[in-house]
Amino acid sequence: MTTRENILKHSLHDFAFEGYGGASMAKIAEKSGITKSTIYSHFSSKEDIYLAVLDQFIHYSAQLWKDEKKRLETLHTESALRETLFNVYKNAQQNRALTIFWHKSMISPPAKIQAEVMDKISLPVQNMKDFLTHVFTKGIKSGEIPSEHNVPYLVNIFFGLVQCITLGHIFDENTDPEKMIEDMFNYFWKGIGK
Amino acid sequence: MTTRENILKHSLHDFAFEGYGGASMAKIAEKSGITKSTIYSHFSSKEDIYLAVLDQFIHYSAQLWKDEKKRLETLHTESALRETLFNVYKNAQQNRALTIFWHKSMISPPAKIQAEVMDKISLPVQNMKDFLTHVFTKGIKSGEIPSEHNVPYLVNIFFGLVQCITLGHIFDENTDPEKMIEDMFNYFWKGIGK
Amino acid sequence: MTTRENILKHSLHDFAFEGYGGASMAKIAEKSGITKSTIYSHFSSKEDIYLAVLDQFIHYSAQLWKDEKKRLETLHTESALRETLFNVYKNAQQNRALTIFWHKSMISPPAKIQAEVMDKISLPVQNMKDFLTHVFTKGIKSGEIPSEHNVPYLVNIFFGLVQCITLGHIFDENTDPEKMIEDMFNYFWKGIGK
Amino acid sequence: MTTRENILKHSLHDFAFEGYGGASMAKIAEKSGITKSTIYSHFSSKEDIYLAVLDQFIHYSAQLWKDEKKRLETLHTESALRETLFNVYKNAQQNRALTIFWHKSMISPPAKIQAEVMDKISLPVQNMKDFLTHVFTKGIKSGEIPSEHNVPYLVNIFFGLVQCITLGHIFDENTDPEKMIEDMFNYFWKGIGK
DNA sequence: AATGAATGAGCGTTCATTCAT
DNA sequence: GATGAATGAACGCTCATTCAT
Numbered sequence: 001m002t003t004r005e006n007i008l009k010h011s012l013h014d015f016a017f018e019g020y021g022g023a024s025m026a027k028i029a030e031k032s033g034i035t036k037s038t039i040y041s042h043f044s045s046k047e048d049i050y051l052a053v054l055d056q057f058i059h060y061s062a063q064l065w066k067d068e069k070k071r072l073e074t075l076h077t078e079s080a081l082r083e084t085l086f087n088v089y090k091n092a093q094q095n096r097a098l099t100i101f102w103h104k105s106m107i108s109p110p111a112k113i114q115a116e117v118m119d120k121i122s123l124p125v126q127n128m129k130d131f132l133t134h135v136f137t138k139g140i141k142s143g144e145i146p147s148e149h150n151v152p153y154l155v156n157i158f159f160g161l162v163q164c165i166t167l168g169h170i171f172d173e174n175t176d177p178e179k180m181i182e183d184m185f186n187y188f189w190k191g192i193g194k
Numbered sequence: 195m196t197t198r199e200n201i202l203k204h205s206l207h208d209f210a211f212e213g214y215g216g217a218s219m220a221k222i223a224e225k226s227g228i229t230k231s232t233i234y235s236h237f238s239s240k241e242d243i244y245l246a247v248l249d250q251f252i253h254y255s256a257q258l259w260k261d262e263k264k265r266l267e268t269l270h271t272e273s274a275l276r277e278t279l280f281n282v283y284k285n286a287q288q289n290r291a292l293t294i295f296w297h298k299s300m301i302s303p304p305a306k307i308q309a310e311v312m313d314k315i316s317l318p319v320q321n322m323k324d325f326l327t328h329v330f331t332k333g334i335k336s337g338e339i340p341s342e343h344n345v346p347y348l349v350n351i352f353f354g355l356v357q358c359i360t361l362g363h364i365f366d367e368n369t370d371p372e373k374m375i376e377d378m379f380n381y382f383w384k385g386i387g388k
Numbered sequence: 389m390t391t392r393e394n395i396l397k398h399s400l401h402d403f404a405f406e407g408y409g410g411a412s413m414a415k416i417a418e419k420s421g422i423t424k425s426t427i428y429s430h431f432s433s434k435e436d437i438y439l440a441v442l443d444q445f446i447h448y449s450a451q452l453w454k455d456e457k458k459r460l461e462t463l464h465t466e467s468a469l470r471e472t473l474f475n476v477y478k479n480a481q482q483n484r485a486l487t488i489f490w491h492k493s494m495i496s497p498p499a500k501i502q503a504e505v506m507d508k509i510s511l512p513v514q515n516m517k518d519f520l521t522h523v524f525t526k527g528i529k530s531g532e533i534p535s536e537h538n539v540p541y542l543v544n545i546f547f548g549l550v551q552c553i554t555l556g557h558i559f560d561e562n563t564d565p566e567k568m569i570e571d572m573f574n575y576f577w578k579g580i581g582k
Numbered sequence: 583m584t585t586r587e588n589i590l591k592h593s594l595h596d597f598a599f600e601g602y603g604g605a606s607m608a609k610i611a612e613k614s615g616i617t618k619s620t621i622y623s624h625f626s627s628k629e630d631i632y633l634a635v636l637d638q639f640i641h642y643s644a645q646l647w648k649d650e651k652k653r654l655e656t657l658h659t660e661s662a663l664r665e666t667l668f669n670v671y672k673n674a675q676q677n678r679a680l681t682i683f684w685h686k687s688m689i690s691p692p693a694k695i696q697a698e699v700m701d702k703i704s705l706p707v708q709n710m711k712d713f714l715t716h717v718f719t720k721g722i723k724s725g726e727i728p729s730e731h732n733v734p735y736l737v738n739i740f741f742g743l744v745q746c747i748t749l750g751h752i753f754d755e756n757t758d759p760e761k762m763i764e765d766m767f768n769y770f771w772k773g774i775g776k
Numbered sequence: 777a778a779t780g781a782a783t784g785a786g787c788g789t790t791c792a793t794t795c796a797t
Numbered sequence: 798g799a800t801g802a803a804t805g806a807a808c809g810c811t812c813a814t815t816c817a818t
Binding site (some may be wrong): 021100104108163171172174184 | 359373374
Binding site for chain 5 (some may be wrong): 197228229230231232235236
């Protein structure tokens with residue numbers, strides 16, 4: 001792993017769990033096994049690192065939904081959507097820091113780079129929505145979904161379900177995550193059915 | 195407004211939009227029109243302020259769901275749930291800072307007081323879930339909701355919808371919020387129906 | 389001496405001898421027997437200190453020329469001008485730091501506050517020129533100085549002599565300062581005579 | 583222009599306008615279109631650059647006064663001195679950075695290399711004074727200047743006039759530089775006359 | 777209840793410099 | 798001759814907090 005990647009890894013973690021304001025160059029440097037000054041050989045500022053982490057997430061996300069599109073292409077709409085929810089859950093579990101980083105960037109980006117962050121973050125959101133638009137449109141075409149539904153609204157609502165799941169606040173010790181997702185999807189699917 | 199309330203008001207705003215690490219006593223003092231020292235006449239530390247803001251939210255939330263329970267008591271389950279979503283939306287719109295403060299406290303509380311925050315925050319969550327449990331149980335009793343459903347799962351899923359709506363990320367300039375909420379609820383309601 | 393005065397005293401010294409860029413908050417604090425942070429209880433920034441030192445000089449200078457005017461009012465023009473040069477020399481000797489600070493501020497003020505410094509520094513220059521204008525005008529009226537001379541030019545040239553003397557570069561170990569000033573003045577006085 | 587010359591050029595500029603403490607290797611490198619490291623292929627330290635710039639000035643100055651001596655050799659003393667002032671003015675105008683660098687080096691050289699700088703800077707001063715000594719001595723011999731004058735004092739005073747003019751603070755928007763110099767010289771010349 | 781002065785620790789950043797390539 | 802990566806020290810400044818008044 002290059003120094004740059006190393007810095008990005010630990011920055012992601014601290015931005016996610018401590019927040020932009022709470023993360024510090026000193027801690028990131030220490031965790032990365034280098035000095036504060038060295039960070040500045042690779043990034044011009046703390047903001048620059050944040051944006052680099054964001055770029056990394058965007059790239060990761062773009063690849064993810066591209067792969068997902070290909071992988072779920074052959075499935076029925078119902079299966080594709082159900083699988084999507086489960087995959088989102090697994091990904092969120094495996095990349096906890098990335099998930100939290102994403103959510104925080106959406107809820108309240110660092111004040112000074114708010115505009116730039118908001119601008120960048122719209123890309124992965126769009127990727128996800130494009131994927132969902134593709135699936136829902138196909139579902140209507142194939143007759144699996146009644147044509148009376150408005151695709152953008154379906155997309156946004158399903159996007160909401162995805163967020164619930166990635167955030168994970170709907171899961172508690174008394175509920176089984178998998179059953180929860182299964183139920184959530186079933187209600188939605190039955191809800192939009194004939 | 196007392197000095198204490200004044201401090202809490204501006205603290206809430208900065209904790210919400212700048213994060214715990216990003217908020218500073220100096221800025222809060224300045225916005226409140228007092229000196230830093232004065233803050234320490236009312237609170238013992240920054241953490242103390244955070245917990246006081248949290249307590250305020252808890253009290254506010256407890257009252258809210260108590261009122262909601264009374265207000266929706268006479269309605270059918272369907273109307274009660276639909277109204278709930280709309281009220282949640284209106285409240286989130288009117289109290290943007292409080293909403294963001296709540297979400298951030300859930301996602302990643304200040305590291306040093308994590309345990310205490312997690313402990314406290316479970317209360318408003320429980321208030322909300324108690325309310326929902328009450329409504330869903332009544333709905334099953336009255337036959338409006340099929341008895342095969344598991345109430346805790348219904349509650350958690352509906353709790354998820356509430357969160358989507360308060361966060362507001364499912365709304366974009368191409369969708370009408372009211373219609374979005376209407377659709378979301380309808381899918382859910384139809385989804386859990388017979 | 390108040391803390392503020394103490395800070396200003398050591399700041400003046402370091403700004404003069406190390407330059408604005410060369411002076412450091414840490415050294416000023418140390419010399420003043422306080423911590424770096426304490427400086428910021430009294431000044432908002434390094435630039436702020438610089439401007440405060442400048443203000444102090446301006447006030448000092450204004451008082452100086454006001455006193456000089458009163459003190460030399462009764463003398464003949466020749467004596468008044470001669471005395472002026474000697475007083476300037478004594479003052480420069482006694483307030484070495486202030487003199488150097490003044491010259492550096494004129495030659496090349498701190499880049500970031502250049503405009504503000506240039507603006508402020510014009511005041512003491514004007515004070516001095518006003519004094520000289522007063523003396524030369526009186527000298528022409530009384531007939532001590534031929535009326536064919538142009539007062540502004542006389543003032544600027546004499547202002548130049550003042551600067552030579554304050555800078556002190558014309559003095560070396562082989563020359564007697566007092567005689568040097570005496571000569572310099574005599575040449576000038578004879579030069580503008582009939 | 584060689585890399586070395588390029589570095590020296592930008593160093594001179596920054597030393598002059600930002601001061602030794604205010605100039606930085608990074609900025610000099612950037613302006614020179616090279617990396618910081620490359621500077622160290624040509625100079626061993628920041629101090630080394632400063633001394634190199636100083637050497638360059640010394641060489642430039644030595645050449646200048648040598649040329650001046652030759653050029654003004656055939657003129658009368660009066661013309662030679664008048665021409666000297668005008669040439670000094672033109673040179674100062676054309677080489678603003680060099681002039682400021684020289685003055686700052688005299689007023690307050692970098693603390694760490696003060697001794698070395700003071701030592702070196704005495705050379706161009708001596709060159710100038712040697713030139714002036716030559717002219718004044720010749721003037722006395724030829725009878726143009728009364729023999730009662732003490733040459734070193736004349737030299738130092740004229741050296742003061744030179745400094746006034748190079749510094750340029752005696753010029754303001756209400757005065758014509760050329761006339762100012764003309765007047766200054768005339769007063770001096772008449773002042774030392776019979 | 778409120779303040780001004782003070783502080784040690786830490787902030788993000790830049791400094792001049794080194795070294796292997 | 799020139800570079801990129803790295804560093805320890807220092808930079809100006811802000812942090813949360815204390816204390817006497």
